[in-house]
Amino acid sequence: NAGVTQTPKFQVLKTGQSMTLQCAQDMNHEYMSWYRQDPGMGLRLIHYSVGAGITDQGEVPNGYNVSRSTTEDFPLRLLSAAPSQTSVYFCASSRDRGFYEQYFGPGTRLTVT
Amino acid sequence: GIQVEQSPPDLILQEGANSTLRCNFSDSVNNLQWFHQNPWGQLINLFYIPSGTKQNGRLSATTVATERYSLLYISSSQTTDSGVYFCAVDGDNAGNMLTFGGGTRLMVKP
Numbered sequence A: 001n002a003g004v005t006q007t008p009k010f011q012v013l014k015t016g017q018s019m020t021l022q023c024a025q026d027m028n029h030e031y032m033s034w035y036r037q038d039p040g041m042g043l044r045l046i047h048y049s050v051g052a053g054i055t056d057q058g059e060v061p062n063g064y065n066v067s068r069s070t071t072e073d074f075p076l077r078l079l080s081a082a083p084s085q086t087s088v089y090f091c092a093s094s095r096d097r098g099f100y101e102q103y104f105g106p107g108t109r110l111t112v113t
Numbered sequence B: 001g002i003q004v005e006q007s008p009p010d011l012i013l014q015e016g017a018n019s020t021l022r023c024n025f026s027d028s029v030n031n032l033q034w035f036h037q038n039p040w041g042q043l044i045n046l047f048y049i050p051s052g053t054k055q056n057g058r059l060s061a062t063t064v065a066t067e068r069y070s071l072l073y074i075s076s077s078q079t080t081d082s083g084v085y086f087c088a089v090d091g092d093n094a095g096n097m098l099t100f101g102g103g104t105r106l107m108v109k110p
Helices: none
Strands: A002-005 A010-013 A019-025 A033-037 A043-051 A052-057 A065-066 A074-076 A089-095 A108-112 B002-008 B010-014 B019-025 B031-035 B042-047 B052-056 B059-064 B069-074 B084-090 B104-109
Touching: A002 A089, A010 A019, A019 A033, A019 A089, A043 A065, B002 B084, B010 B019, B019 B031, B019 B084, B019 B104, B031 B069, B042 B052, B042 B059, B069 B084
Parallel strands: A010 A108, B010 B104
Antiparallel strands: A002 A019, A019 A074, A033 A043, A033 A089, A043 A052, A065 A074, A089 A108, B002 B019, B019 B069, B031 B042, B031 B084, B052 B059, B059 B069, B084 B104
16 A cells, blocks of 8 residues: 555745646545645644534634545645745545544645745 | 653653653543654654553653653664654544644754
8 A cells, every 4th residue: 555645745836826736645544634834844734624514613724725536535725825825734634533643745835926 | 632742852862772752642642643753854653552552672652641641662772763752642522633732852962
């Protein structure tokens, strides 16, 4: 199993550009989520999904959209990038919500100039 | 929401030393995980430990859920243990939305 994969690894955007960060998992996990990590800090939840077709907001959802059309994929869209979105983005998955371990992808380092 | 505090924020050790990292949380939890973030930024699962004690090689962890804290023990530290250690918890009614502590930054010197 590849586990949780993310693409791209690095990205530089100009203010106002849009892009999609890709996340996929091959463990048949129902629960997937996106976090951002700013320098010197822990991770904060952006959006999460408890299954295909179901998404919800986390702690810092503004400026981001998500969708979950399949169990495997959970893309994160930046609609109009801003310098405040410069961060490292991590995707995670787990078997279900509740008493299950979460597994994290390798991260995408995004810089918005 | 649930609050997570980790201590100490920074720790410098000589190779071979032992250490204890602490995680305090403000409410009941369904899930508690310890992660190691290596110098390349990768998050590595160390323990899934909402209660009880687990050991994996030189690392062990104990969570006392009733007293709302968890401890991570590192014995015979190695330079490869350097990085940031995060505790993350999911409150009882949060549905697997992990809240991360601020981390403990560990440097192990040769």
